[in-house]
Amino acid sequence: MEDETSPTIGSDWAGSSKRGKSIEECEVMIRRSLRNPQVKVLIEQMEKSGCRVGDNFIRAVVCTTPHGGAFQKGRGITICSNHIAIQDEVNQVIKHELIHAYDECRAKNLEWLNCAHHACSEIRANHLSGDCHLKRELLRGFLRIKGHEQECIRRRVMKSMRANPECTEAASKDAMEAIWDICYNDTKPFDRAP
Template identity: 65%
Template sequence: MAEEPGTAPGSGSRTVKECEDMIRRSLRTPMVRFLRENLEKAGCGVSENFFKAVNCDKSIAGGYVRGKGIMVCSNHMNIQDDVNQVIAHELIHAYDDCQAANLDWADCAHHACSEIRAGHLSGDCHYKRELLRGYIKLRGHEQVCSISFIQDIMGCENSLKPGA
């Protein structure tokens, strides 16, 4: 399972219905279309029912679960861009799951690798997004962003530290 702990966007909340509408809009964005097309080319096409809006107990934005699809936490979404970002990030996990031989989400190193890829390729660690989170350091923001995703992997807190 590749849930996205990280910082759940804002403190706002959408209903499941509102989030479903936002997911449908997200599926038309260039980034999401590109990712879905490449999943299709890789033999791992995803239909619209692959994406689900749900209410989440944990403070997470969403997650990818092998065999179930992508869940977007409606109660942690504020704006359309939040939904777009979650879907792009989770589609990268879906791609990794499709393409990586022997990927084991329970293996902290495997999961961390996918988090780094998803953080960078989805734009989660882009300088603009970091500024919006209040992180204004000019250098090193990508490393800090990647580390924050990795540190949030459930059960991997100690095994991913240097020397562990």
């Protein structure tokens, strides 16, 4: 039974892959991701902040929802093997979800049902994970060159906020705009946006 106060915060990478991987194949890809420099920094910083990242913190599962993965407080990160096809997708989803986990760890009082808290973590996850790099946007069919990153982040934040039962579209947009500068410029645990 899921804790209603800690919703699953999902990464909408799914949809780029028509084929998925088995759980075993995905687990191998997860182990490879753990060698990624950004992933290593995020895990090290969580551990330094007192949040244990055990062997089962990131795990492969078969998902019924159209997500590449998700973070849930107290449960860790799940990677949807049936929606992941290549290593780069696993790396991206893990980085995105680890930023949510890091935010949960460092904030100690983060309330996922609070529109501003949720929007802030989504801004950070989309910005710091590289979800909105030009290459990824072009692959998604978004051809705008100038200003693409912030437009992408705003679009993806709003898409993620739709899953929050406490946040209407208007409340989500207002929250995102109110905290944009603070959250976009917060690059912790990195010195700057990767």
